[in-house]
Amino acid sequence: MSELPATTAPAPSLPRRMLPVLQSLALVCLVIAAVLGLPLEQGPGAGRVWVLSVVWGALAVLIALAWMLRPRLRTPRSRAILSAVVVLLVTPVAVFGRIGFTVPVLLLAVALVVLDASVRAGVVATAWIGVLGVALHVASWGDLGTGFAIGLVNSVPVMVLLGFGIVLGWTLRAYERQLRRDAALIDRLRRAAETEKELLLADERARSARELHDGLGHRLTLVSMSLDFAERMRERDARAAWDEVAQARTTSQDALEEMRTWVRALSPVRDPAARGAAALDAIAESFRGTGLAVEVTVDDRSNTVLTTDDALSLLVYRAVQEGLTNALRHGRAREVRLGLHAADGQLRLRMSNDLGPGAQVPDGEAEPGFGLRGLAERALARGGGLRAAREGDRFLVALQLPVPDLSRASGSPRGVVGGVGRTATGVAR
Template sequence: MTSLDDWRRPGPTPRQRRIDLVIGLVVVAAALLYVMLARSVGQIVWGVERSAFEHLAFAFAVTFPLVWRRSHPDVVMIVTAVVFIAGQVREAQEIQFASGAIFAAVYAAGAWSPDHGRSRWLRLGVIGSMFGWLAITWLLSYDGIGEDAFPDGTGELPPLLSALVSQVLMNVVVFGFSYFFGEIAWLAARREAVLVDQTEQLHQAKAAAEAQAVVSERLRIARELHDVVAHHVSVMGIQAAAARRAMDRNAETARDSLTAVEESARTAVDELQRMLGALRTADEPVTAPSPGVERVEELLHRVSDAGLTPHYAVYGTVTDLPASTSQTAYRIVQEAVTNALKHAGASTVDVRIRYLSTELEIDVADDGRGAARTNGGMGLIGMRERVSLLGGTVEAGNRTGDTGGFRVRSRLPLTIPAQRGSKERVTS
């Protein structure tokens, strides 16, 4: 946004220029008509006789520049002031419309000049010139003013002094108002420009926030789809392969494997429907919550049917978890187990959940081929994104020692609103 001190008022619009043209021509016509009427009744009296052409020419020259009072305000003010003083010098200037023209020019320069600092000095210079010319006029005419110049004066003050003070006072008031209201108009235009600029910045910020929200939502949906589809399809594929191998040897084993495929497919469809429901309008609430840490045992039961032996243990004081923490813990276990099924050729997986004083630790280790997964993938990327949103940490890499395999360990900040009692459970 441009600094307020550097702000320059833009020029008038084409519509405003047309309005200025019409108003300017109307003022010119009115001034010329007034000069003709004033000459007819003898109101233009300067002590010397001037031609009608000269009177009309000065009236035209002092009012016609007002046509450009908003497009070229400083120039119009200077030209109008020069013509005004020239007409006074020639004693051929009509006063009423000429005075109105110089006051309007001073106002326009204050309100519309693009360089407000320069305009301020120009206006002060023009106003000073007007008062200077007033002083010169009085000095030149002082000797010609006789004692009987004010025969009808009845006041307590000297008539000559009163005439001088009244003229000065009137010019101070009129020029003061012209200067003051020009400043007010410029400040109002600047405030409007600031509001427009701030509104535009708000619109840009809103658009950026909406775009970021769209990206965040797309990433969230991508993580959810990966977690749901990858896990269940992996289990289904392993169970289907087991059923095919057992079809000819053991019908009961094949039946159990196909039943597990059916359950995995049903679970995958249920979770996909939940996600699709979340993408609908806000007045269609999602009734099925995302799975949390309480469903880890159910998850491990399904993978045991796929031939992977799970070991599951919970340590520490089990507490109520925020929904986001519970769901993230479940997805971490799900992703780690899915990787053990898909990539590692593992036979066992060890899942440990620890409720620490300020953190929830999830530790998943298998005995498969760890090196196959060190390059990462969509699952590990999604896992890290989930954990970072909660301000946690995650480590993933090959296990050390003779056992080999791969380990995923994550720590999530733990808020403990209420305790459900001390409990330790080990399942194998």
């Protein structure tokens, strides 16, 4: 039976892959702003412009180093502190610069504060830049009313633009949070599937113990009684003694065949990594070793469902294992046809086997044993159903399960998996 995939390190999320690109573009824009700000001619005020351009270039280097360090920080607190430092670094750009190529680095700095700390931190960062800009205008003009008015005119547009940064950070933060919730849900589902598998195996072990005791134990008891009788009769009636020895030999051969069947049934898949159609063929191949010819047909949609839904695939594999085991033990079958098809939102498994000499299968609906009854209950819990019945000279097991969104899967047939070319024709010993 296919094992659930092992838990691996999570792949980088979309924000983690996207942020380096956005950071690089923002830094390029800041460098372009610094270059474009260089004065073309010397004159009054040129020295101040040179200072601003050099400061912006130096800030671009410092911000680049901070953003390179950010992914290497282990704790959310340290990342939040680093993002706050970056906001302080971009403050001169916001206060002394002009709206243009400096906008991307401002937006991204505020967005990272929201992502690493909180939306409140992003609002505080935006207010800090706006209030500082107004204060500097008031100080430079000397007149409170004029400076305040001009400061508002210059700072409010910047704060509105930084609001986009808050929204961007909030979106990235919500995306990361949803990813963590999804990862936790997947982990819970994986543990639930593993628990279900363990319970299923426990039930199977209990059933196997009972049936081994009733079937194999009974045959071994008959062998022991026959040999005891032969030992007592060997002096008085040699013919009767040898008849009992022959009977013991026949019974022991039957017991050996039953033991081989149980070995195949209890460990059917040799490749634990097999999934989908490959897992079904692995189960079939192990039963072919008993001399049973098994033909498996799986379409592409069914294979997609089996490889994406671990709980459903576990139920299908268990149904196939149970059907093949019953075909051998009760139906004395020589060949089994197994088909799995998905259409109209339903996954349908159909297993049909012939009935060999000595088959103990009454006509009509089968009386469900432990295995079939457990499968029927699990299928019903998923909104499906299981039917097992004799139809003429064949026995049919049909499992139907609803599956979500089959429209994305391909509908072309896979053909026969492990068909005539790989069907066993003799009894492997």
